[in-house]
Amino acid sequence: MNWWAVVKRELRQIFIRDPRRALFLFGSSLAYLVFFGMLYGTHVITAVPLVVCDEDQTSLSRGLVQAFEDSEKYRIVAQVATPEEMEALLQSKEAYAALNIPARFSREVKTGLSSQVLVVANGSNIAVANTVVSSGQEIVAAYSREAAASALEQAGQLPGPAVRKAVPVDLRLRVLNNPTLSYLNYFLLGLAMAALQAGILLSTGASVLDEYASEHPAEGSGGYWAAKLLPYWVCGMIGYGLTLTVSRTVFAVPAKGHPLELLLLGAAFTFAITAMGSLIAAVCRSEVGYTQAVLSYAVPAFVLSGYIWPVPAMDVFSRTLSYAVPLTYTADNLRGLMVAGYAPLLYRDAAVLLGMGGTCLWLALKVYRRRQASFQRRTAEQDA
Amino acid sequence: MLAEFRRIFRRDSKIALVLFGLPVFYSILFGCVYSSAVVKAIPTVVYDQDQTSASRSLIQAYADSERYLLVAEVGSQEEMEQYLQANKALAAVSIPPDFSRKIRLGLASEVLIETNAANLLFANTVITTSQEIVQTFSVGAGQKIVEALNQMPAEALRSVAPVRIALRIVNNPTLSYSNFVLPGMIANGVQLALMMVLGSVFIRLYPSLASWRGVSSARIVAGKLLPYWLCGLLAYILSIAVIVLLFHVPLKGGIISLLVIGAAFCLAVVGVGGFVSAIAPNEIMALQLPMLYIMPAFLFSGYSWPQLAMNGFSRAYSAILPLTYAADTMRDILLAGSAPQLWRDAAILAAFGAVLIAGTIAVFEWRRGRPAGEVQL
Numbered sequence: 013m014n015w016w017a018v019v020k021r022e023l024r025q026i027f028i029r030d031p032r033r034a035l036f037l038f039g040s041s042l043a044y045l046v047f048f049g050m051l052y053g054t055h056v057i058t059a060v061p062l063v064v065c066d067e068d069q070t071s072l073s074r075g076l077v078q079a080f081e082d083s084e085k086y087r088i089v090a091q092v093a094t095p096e097e098m099e100a101l102l103q104s105k106e107a108y109a110a111l112n113i114p115a116r117f118s119r120e121v122k123t124g125l126s127s128q129v130l131v132v133a134n135g136s137n138i139a140v141a142n143t144v145v146s147s148g149q150e151i152v153a154a155y156s157r158e159a160a161a162s163a164l165e166q167a168g169q170l171p172g173p174a175v176r177k178a179v180p181v182d183l184r185l186r187v188l189n190n191p192t193l194s195y196l197n198y199f200l201l202g203l204a205m206a207a208l209q210a211g212i213l214l215s216t217g218a219s220v221l222d223e224y225a226s227e228h229p230a231e232g233s234g235g236y237w238a239a240k241l242l243p244y245w246v247c248g249m250i251g252y253g254l255t256l257t258v259s260r261t262v263f264a265v266p267a268k269g270h271p272l273e274l275l276l277l278g279a280a281f282t283f284a285i286t287a288m289g290s291l292i293a294a295v296c297r298s299e300v301g302y303t304q305a306v307l308s309y310a311v312p313a314f315v316l317s318g319y320i321w322p323v324p325a326m327d328v329f330s331r332t333l334s335y336a337v338p339l340t341y342t343a344d345n346l347r348g349l350m351v352a353g354y355a356p357l358l359y360r361d362a363a364v365l366l367g368m369g370g371t372c373l374w375l376a377l378k379v380y381r382r383r384q385a386s387f388q389r390r391t392a393e394q395d396a
Numbered sequence: 397m398l399a400e401f402r403r404i405f406r407r408d409s410k411i412a413l414v415l416f417g418l419p420v421f422y423s424i425l426f427g428c429v430y431s432s433a434v435v436k437a438i439p440t441v442v443y444d445q446d447q448t449s450a451s452r453s454l455i456q457a458y459a460d461s462e463r464y465l466l467v468a469e470v471g472s473q474e475e476m477e478q479y480l481q482a483n484k485a486l487a488a489v490s491i492p493p494d495f496s497r498k499i500r501l502g503l504a505s506e507v508l509i510e511t512n513a514a515n516l517l518f519a520n521t522v523i524t525t526s527q528e529i530v531q532t533f534s535v536g537a538g539q540k541i542v543e544a545l546n547q548m549p550a551e552a553l554r555s556v557a558p559v560r561i562a563l564r565i566v567n568n569p570t571l572s573y574s575n576f577v578l579p580g581m582i583a584n585g586v587q588l589a590l591m592m593v594l595g596s597v598f599i600r601l602y603p604s605l606a607s608w609r610g611v612s613s614a615r616i617v618a619g620k621l622l623p624y625w626l627c628g629l630l631a632y633i634l635s636i637a638v639i640v641l642l643f644h645v646p647l648k649g650g651i652i653s654l655l656v657i658g659a660a661f662c663l664a665v666v667g668v669g670g671f672v673s674a675i676a677p678n679e680i681m682a683l684q685l686p687m688l689y690i691m692p693a694f695l696f697s698g699y700s701w702p703q704l705a706m707n708g709f710s711r712a713y714s715a716i717l718p719l720t721y722a723a724d725t726m727r728d729i730l731l732a733g734s735a736p737q738l739w740r741d742a743a744i745l746a747a748f749g750a751v752l753i754a755g756t757i758a759v760f761e762w763r764r765g766r767p768a769g770e771v772q773l
Contacts, residue, residue: 051710104736135568138576142520152561190513330429356482
């Protein structure tokens with residue numbers, strides 16, 4: 013068989029004989045994209061249920077409550093009279109945050125004694141707790157600044173200087189690349205890549221396992237295998253391109269990077285995964301075992317990739333493992349390219365991916381040849 | 397039933413390996429990944445144009461925080477940007493040239509903090525800790541200025557910071573990532589392992605029904621599923637033991653409540669797995685079909701992205717996932733000591749499992765009644 017015939021046969025396999033494979037290649041990452049695009053559609057957490065326990069009930073305390081109410085981050089679900097009720101609401105998870113203003117709040121502020129308000133956050137979900145911590149600090153600080161300025165004004169300072177004296181150092185925060193701290197921009201691409209990885213692995217594996225099952229197994233020449241895997245690689249790349257297009261057009265994920273750099277990363281990644289799939293499949297022999305292996309690989313691969321929890325913060329053992337995962341060299345770079353427009357380690361990582369792919373392919377070929385040889389020997393013995 | 401136990405442990409020991417090995421392996425692996433619990437030592441570049449004792453003491457405040465690691469002091473804005481671009485630094489502190497003079501004159505001065513927010517984990521840490529550090533510094537500086545206006549120190553402090561915030565974070569005070577994420581990860585691991593081994597339960601049975609003649613479908617199904625349920629529960633207990641003993645996730649609640657939610661959860665998952673296995677046309681489909689259902693489950697369960705931030709579709713989808721009722725409740729029991737909706741969630745899960753097992757029995761009965769050829773489609 014010349015190589016074009018092999019390619020045509022594989023394409024027929026993908027699209028007509030076993031359309032499941034086409035679904036895996038193109039559908040899995042798109043499905044994930046749509047699924048999680050909807051999930052993170054709100055981008056940030058808003059309207060955290062807040063319980064207010066205002067023991068002061070003066071215009072000053074109501075001003076602070078108003079400041080919390082005006083923030084889109086909070087939604088006041090209840091106003092209670094005692095701290096016990098407040099705790100109860102936190103316990104029953106009807107509220108995830110609480111604001112407690114002490115009884116002498118207004119008097120203490122006016123007489124120049126410093127007063128303390130208590131903000132409580134339920135820390136078991138970090139996403140919620142982070143929202144509460146940063147916005148709570150911001151709101152109270154702004155309020156305190158105003159109160160300090162007006163106190164100094166009453167002490168005879170002019171309004172302008174009063175503010176500057178009360179707040180001599182102002183914090184300017186510039187959040188680069190993802191200024192609204194959107195979860196969608198942060199998460200979506202990595203998840204889509206994990207899904208693409210699973211799709212390529214499952215379809216490539218099915219193709220390799222066909223060889224074991226067939227009556228007349230091809231001998232494992234390098235050219236034959238290259239032609240056989242080529243369609244999966246190309247389809248994987250098309251799936252990659254589709255994923256990026258949809259994430260950009262439908263979910264408005266920024267795409268700041270250069271198209272050629274994005275293409276390079278995609279080509280290297282899909283190549284590495286195609287090769288890895290053929291190696292795992294060559295070792296596994298049965299499709300059930302292979303599917304189980306792929307399924308159990310998916311979650312650790314995503315966790316180890318450093319996409320969420322950064323690789324430098326891992327311990328030695330998991331860091332070492334993370335170097336063996338192709339997603340490590342892909343997901344972070346892709347996010348960098350799309351969201352920030354640059355990925356400093358792109359060329360090094362693409363080279364690593366290509367090297368990984370080459371090694372896997374070579375190993376897969378070796379394993380396959382040995383397996384087929386022993387298989388043929390056994391059939392020959394049986395015939396004899 | 398005994399036959400199934402024998403299959404799990406003796407004849408096909410791969411099943412036991414998946415069933416116990418996978419969740420335990422997951423909990424050890426992820427425990428290692430998140431062992432440092434919070435992000436520390438964020439590489440930070442400093443651009444101090446002022447070079448006075450005031451600016452240096454602010455930088456010292458950053459250097460003293462375990463959250464930051466000063467990687468370089470640069471002399472120009474461009475160099476600072478370069479560090480950020482090359483990802484050699486993820487945060488930058490920039491102090492303007494007249495910083496200390498302005499403070500002394502009572503003119504407001506400002507500090508610029510930049511952070512790369514491509515990874516929110518860093519950005520969140522930088523934002524919260526910077527607010528803290530700069531505010532503390534500002535209050536200290538303000539106090540000195542007002543003191544210079546002839547106020548006593550204590551009074552001066554109060555007049556620049558009339559309202560102070562006391563922040564209390566309950567249940568997970570250090571905002572530890574491992575406490576946050578590990579309980580859900582093990583629930584997910586148990587679920588995945590159960591789904592993987594259950595795929596083959598009934599599919600393999602259909603061709604060899606002859607030997608089961610005379611036994612009712614309900615008994616076969618129950619006998620087949622019970623061992624998996626018990627093993628799943630055991631794997632769940634083992635995983636929890638690993639994260640509590642090895643990785644120091646607090647265990648504040650009662651073990652009984654943990655068992656209740658675990659048992660209900662495993663029952664629901666066994667129900668799903670058994671049902672899929674009973675209706676699937678072949679073994680591979682029985683493995684791959686539930687993928688779409690359970691793979692996104694962890695993120696959809698409201699465990700990391702809270703339900704209060706979901707839209708209608710996501711909320712509806714999360715309502716049909718067993719993990720939604722189990723993971724959050726488990727974490728509450730571990731971290732907070734009590735879960736307000738424990739009994740409601742356990743009841744939902746148990747009902748969910750019971751309905752699906754009843755469905756499994758019905759499908760099994762139906763497919764059993766057909767000749768083999770028709771069943772295999």
